[in-house]
Amino acid sequence: MSVPYRTQRVAYPYFVIALLLFVLQVVVGIWLALSYAVTIPQWLVDVLPFSTTRAIHTNLLVLWILLGFMGTTYYMIPEESERELYSPKLAYAQLALLTGVGVTAIVGFIFGWTKGKPLLEIPFPLDWLIVVGALIFLFNVGITIIQARRWTVIQGSLFGGLVFLAAMYLFNLPFYNNLTIDWYYWWWVIHLWVEGAWELIAAALTAWILIKITSVPRETVEKWLYVELGLFLFTGITGTGHHYYWLGAPKYWLWFGGVFSALEPLPILLMVMDAGHYVRNRRMEIKGKLIFTLATGMAILHLIGAGFWGFLHTLPQINYYTHGSQVTVAHGHIAFFGAYVLLNLMFFYYAMPKLKGLEEFDERRGTLAFWWLSITMMLMTLAFSVAGVLQTYIERVMGMGYMTAQAQMRFWFAILVVLGIVLLGGVVLTVVDLLTLRPAPAGVKSKTG
Amino acid sequence: MSWKTAKIIFYAGTLVSLVLFLWLTVDTHRQVASLTHADQLGPEVIAGKVVWHKYNCNDCHTILGFGSYYAPDMTKAYWRLGAEGIKAVVRNPEKFTTWRKMPRIPITDNELENLVAFLKWTSEIDTNEWPPQDQKLRPVAGRAVKLGLSPGAALFQEKGCFACHRLNETGGLLGPDLTRVGSRVPYETIEKVLTDPRSVKPDGIMPPTALSHEETKAVAGFLAEMK
Numbered sequence: 053m054s055v056p057y058r059t060q061r062v063a064y065p066y067f068v069i070a071l072l073l074f075v076l077q078v079v080v081g082i083w084l085a086l087s088y089a090v091t092i093p094q095w096l097v098d099v100l101p102f103s104t105t106r107a108i109h110t111n112l113l114v115l116w117i118l119l120g121f122m123g124t125t126y127y128m129i130p131e132e133s134e135r136e137l138y139s140p141k142l143a144y145a146q147l148a149l150l151t152g153v154g155v156t157a158i159v160g161f162i163f164g165w166t167k168g169k170p171l172l173e174i175p176f177p178l179d180w181l182i183v184v185g186a187l188i189f190l191f192n193v194g195i196t197i198i199q200a201r202r203w204t205v206i207q208g209s210l211f212g213g214l215v216f217l218a219a220m221y222l223f224n225l226p227f228y229n230n231l232t233i234d235w236y237y238w239w240w241v242i243h244l245w246v247e248g249a250w251e252l253i254a255a256a257l258t259a260w261i262l263i264k265i266t267s268v269p270r271e272t273v274e275k276w277l278y279v280e281l282g283l284f285l286f287t288g289i290t291g292t293g294h295h296y297y298w299l300g301a302p303k304y305w306l307w308f309g310g311v312f313s314a315l316e317p318l319p320i321l322l323m324v325m326d327a328g329h330y331v332r333n334r335r336m337e338i339k340g341k342l343i344f345t346l347a348t349g350m351a352i353l354h355l356i357g358a359g360f361w362g363f364l365h366t367l368p369q370i371n372y373y374t375h376g377s378q379v380t381v382a383h384g385h386i387a388f389f390g391a392y393v394l395l396n397l398m399f400f401y402y403a404m405p406k407l408k409g410l411e412e413f414d415e416r417r418g419t420l421a422f423w424w425l426s427i428t429m430m431l432m433t434l435a436f437s438v439a440g441v442l443q444t445y446i447e448r449v450m451g452m453g454y455m456t457a458q459a460q461m462r463f464w465f466a467i468l469v470v471l472g473i474v475l476l477g478g479v480v481l482t483v484v485d486l487l488t489l490r491p492a493p494a495g496v497k498s499k500t501g
Numbered sequence: 502m503s504w505k506t507a508k509i510i511f512y513a514g515t516l517v518s519l520v521l522f523l524w525l526t527v528d529t530h531r532q533v534a535s536l537t538h539a540d541q542l543g544p545e546v547i548a549g550k551v552v553w554h555k556y557n558c559n560d561c562h563t564i565l566g567f568g569s570y571y572a573p574d575m576t577k578a579y580w581r582l583g584a585e586g587i588k589a590v591v592r593n594p595e596k597f598t599t600w601r602k603m604p605r606i607p608i609t610d611n612e613l614e615n616l617v618a619f620l621k622w623t624s625e626i627d628t629n630e631w632p633p634q635d636q637k638l639r640p641v642a643g644r645a646v647k648l649g650l651s652p653g654a655a656l657f658q659e660k661g662c663f664a665c666h667r668l669n670e671t672g673g674l675l676g677p678d679l680t681r682v683g684s685r686v687p688y689e690t691i692e693k694v695l696t697d698p699r700s701v702k703p704d705g706i707m708p709p710t711a712l713s714h715e716e717t718k719a720v721a722g723f724l725a726e727m728k
Contacts, residue, residue: 168554376566
């Protein structure tokens with residue numbers, strides 16, 4: 053079996069590049085953990101400071117996740133619109149542009165070419181080239197949808213999320229004189245991406261895949277999508293306030309941020325129940341046990357990371373002590389992994405076999421990689437959390453000084469170096485498996501029920 | 502659940518939150534000028550913010566708790582280190598760090614002055630008393646009165662010694678706490694340090710004080726009494 057539309061093939065190079073960047077991101081991450089655990093000599097810090105490698109680690113994350121979303125969108129749109137993509141050439145040009153900008157930016161960071169704003173370090177004029185890339189993407193997808201004249205809730209949610217994503221990036225472009233205002237709008241990019249636009253895209257793409265591999269009728273899926281998105285946006289938009297407690301904004305944000313972000317786990321909980329609903333309703337003969345494993349794992353880790361860790365960390369009474377500590381790092385790692393890394397891997401495992409013409413593939417390596425990654429990331433989260441609690445208590449509660457706390461945390465970063473290397477093994481296994489998918493061997497087949 | 506209910510949940514949920522959020526944003530803009538003392542936000546402060554971005558300080562240090570977590574938070578750095586302290590650390594980070602290093606950057610004197618202006622302005626932002634660990638360093642109005650009315654005490658305050666030194670739980674952490682300095686160090690040594698810091702501690706970081714002979718005697722006398 054191959055893909056029904058020829059232009060769906062543009063997705064493949066997006067996936068390959070995303071996967072390679074994922075490997076690189078984790079390699080740089082190990083270096084960051086090492087920088088916390090041991091002394092990096094002064095001469096090396098002078099030429100390659102932590103700030104540079106940190107910028108590379110986070111930018112690689114954003115880049116590969118977004119390339120994954122874009123690839124999946126290009127894979128899905130022809131099938132959902134029931135027509136070929138408007139322009140595969142534009143899709144390839146966009147990939148070349150964005151990858152080129154990403155690589156230039158990373159090399160630039162090493163030479164001190166930066167905007168100096170965390171996560172949004174990409175400087176002028178590269179940031180405008182990103183806007184151009186985003187516009188090409190929206191144009192290509194938009195024209196395809198318009199010409200098809202086949203409106204679905206999934207398309208609407210996906211396209212709405214993509215426009216939302218591109219629009220929020222614009223708040224990154226001006227220079228703000230006032231530091232408080234600067235951070236206020238920085239969160240319009242970061243928070244409204246991960247708890248707004250990205251959720252819309254993720255929910256739409258997940259809903260589409262679940263329609264494809266279960267017997268649940270489209271109508272049910274799309275109704276759930278409406279409800280979930282309503283709750284995500286209701287809690288997520290005003291939930292931005294949980295970043296506004298201590299930055300020089302009015303005190304009422306403690307209330308609005310606190311209450312709305314306490315509600316943020318609700319839509320995720322609904323999503324987990326929803327996943328259970330799909331699992332119960334899937335038809336026995338439908339293939340794709342690994343996809344279900346990834347979908348369930350994603351829902352559960354999303355709930356643990358974004359939901360549970362996020363809930364605790366954003367209560368103002370706790371956040372007063374944990375804000376800007378390794379607790380933030382713990383939450384960041386498990387939330388991104390649960391919500392967006394597993395999501396992308398699920399897309400890749402859905403689309404890549406079909407792009408290679410495989411009806412069924414050998415899922416054993418992929419399943420092993422899923423457990424390997426998920427367990428290691430959970431352990432990493434616990435190690436970050438222990439370090440974060442130590443920091444919170446020694447530095448914030450006892451007031452014993454930043455470096456006194458860091459000295460007590462070194463052991464846990466040594467553990468994180470080891471866990472990072474283990475994680476890298478899992479990532480390499482995932483990437484190798486996805487790039488060398490094999491047909492299911494006889495005997496392993498049909499155990500998917 | 503009907504289509505109608507699902508759509509109502511979507512549109513009502515999104516719109517209610519969006520309207521509320523935008524309304525709060527407008528109100529925040531109304532209040533932010535007074536919360537951040539925007540009247541003090543001069544060209545040096547803005548130039549200092551450019552310096553802060555230029556050297557990517559924020560990908561090691563947090564500020565307002567945002568950024569990277571590799572180095573201390575800079576929101577109240579001015580309270581901790583004072584102007585001279587910040588300059589000393591940025592000029593010679595290798596002297597102030599032990600097992601975790603800070604990069605040496607090719608910063609100019611003018612850039613450094615602006616960076617200090619930026620961090621001074623930042624320390625005045627009303628952050629709802631965050632971060633907790635720096636609140637004890639909050640500059641106290643009328644500190645000179647608490648120290649008594651001796652000319653030495655007044656000079657200690659005026660000349661900015663508090664930027665690096667602490668007296669009775671107030672002041673910076675960069676230099677030694679001087680609360681009981683009189684019981685450790687004799688008057689003559691204090692006078693020598695004030696005249697030429699390097700003559701007592703050749704590898705020290707304390708800058709020359711530029712006090713007159715009479716002023717030196719007054720401050721040394723005041724400190725020698727701190728027992």
